[in-house]
Amino acid sequence: MVRTMRRLVAVLTGGLAAAVLSFGLTDTAKAAAKPAPAGVEIIGEGLAVPLRLRAEAAPAHVVAIIDQVNFLGRTGQAKGPKGADLGPKYTVVVFAGDVAKQTYDLYPKAVGGPRVYRPAKQPDARKTAAGWFLGRLNMSETLRTAGVPLERQFDTVSGGVGGGERVIPEDALNPAKGIDEAFGELQRLMLLNIAVALVITSGLAGIALLVRRRTR
Structure with missing residues (x-):
């Protein structure tokens, strides 16, 4: 026994x-x-070569640029402003690591306020609906601060239009948060x-x- x-x-x-x-x-x-680091590429008026930003070198700018498109809903307006009212266009491509995930056309100087156009064809081949959206009021200043040659605006406010789903996971946009979460998980x-x-x-x-x- x-x-x-x-x-x-x-x-x-x-x-x-x-x-x-x-x-x-x-x-x-x-x-x-560790999640793949985020990055963005900006192409448009006044940029002789694409402006490439990586989270490792410029985390604040990368997060600020992605914040301009991470609130878009599933369905936007079918038609946007007239071409003459749009102003300069800046195409933003969002990366996760070295892989392009999404692309958007930003119009910071559009008449009536900034606009965002999401094409139906996306780099990651995901299914999405093309549409026009009202952009954040600080779009122009965010792009300018990141390196886009735009005139400074003094009447913009932080934030603006927002809400809806995110483009890519938050832990991929904020490396510091990913590290904090890892330590929290270990504890x-x-x-x-x-x-x-x-x-x-x-x-x-x-x-x-x-x-x-x-x-x-």
């Missing part, structure tokens, strides 16, 4: 330890995985492993007490 209980304890301990170790290593690897995994270890210890103590009582 004693040998049987000891074998049971050994099997239970080994199984739980292996399960905890496997769980911890798998989740730790997932938490440590939660450590606490979980400690809790499991306490449960195992309590279980073993109970089994040991039961064995001692039966052997008296």
Whole structure:
């Protein structure tokens, strides 16, 4: 009887330890995985060569540019302003790593306020509907600050039109947030492993007490 209980304890301990170790290593690897860094490319009037920005070198500018298109809904207006009322066009291509994901045409000087046009044909071949959208009021200043040759505007406000779905995941746009989340996951995994270890210890103590009582 004693040998049987000891074998049971050994099997239970080994199984739980292996399960905890496997769980911890798998989740730790997932938490440590880094999302592909974001980037944007801007082509348009006044730019002799495409303006390329990467999150590693200019995270604030990349996030600000993507913020100009990450609020668009599924359906926009079928028709936009007349061509003469649009002003200069700037095509923005959003990247995840080195892969182009989405493309948009921005018109910061359009009559009646900035406009965004989303083509139906996208680089990642995803299905989407072409449409026109009202842009954010700070579009011109955001593009200018990023390096687009536009005249400075003093009457714009932060934000503007917004809401709806995002273009790409937030953790891909903000590398710093991804690192913070990874550390947070590691801390939660450590606490979980400690809790499991306490449960195992309590279980073993109970089994040991039961064995001692039966052997008296």
